[in-house]
Amino acid sequence: MFTVGPVQENTYLVRREGSDRAVIIDPGEEAPKLLAAIDSLGVTLDGILLTHTHFDHVGAVAPVAKATGAEVWVPEIEKGVLADIMSYVPWPGFGPFESYDAEHTLKGGEKLEMADFEIHVIFTPGHSPGHVTFSIPDEKTILSGDVLFQGSVGRTDLPGGDWNTLFESIRNLMDTLPEDTTVYPGHMGITSLGAERASNPFLGELAR
DSSP states (O other): OEEETTTTEEEEEEOOTTOSEEEEEOOOSOHHHHHHHHHHHTOEEEEEEOSOOOHHHHTTHHHHHHHHOOOEEEEGGGHHHHTTGGGGOOSTTOOOOOOOOOSEEEOSOOEEEETTEEEEEEEOOSSSTTOEEEEEGGGTEEEEETSEETTEEOOOOSTTOOHHHHHHHHHHHHHHSOTTOEEEESSSOOEEHHHHHHHOGGGGGGOO
């Protein structure tokens, strides 16, 4: 996990122990730091996977893709955002970021074979229209982007956000995955589905 950029976004470089292949999830910023880690580990990227296309999650996509030759998987609904990223930065002072025309799109339901993992793609809108969560079932792990955080949830006041939709996305994750599933979120610390069901103040009616 690399926490990068002014918004303190979590980028994940995922590989099996000792493997020379990896995937990178949501390369948000600080491309030189991410590329140095890829180089120091001696891994080849099988892909660049994006949970969504808010600028703090995609700021390093273009430089990492160009430097490594790895292809990019983006939520289908948000492909155009990545292709014209500066038009979608809502506040001044961030960027400039380089746009990128992703090679692949995701809509949920896919199973990706990458870096010796089977990665399931789950459609989890609400924070953004096309948001997806990446689940690695045999590791009991999800990479949740900005859907679910430790003690919090993704904001819904940005374009395309909707609280009821987000809540149902979180409910679906909790209803379909084991409680001891580890959650690697896009911001803040690592948690689990069970811990958030029990104590997350935004999810009171899911507690049991």
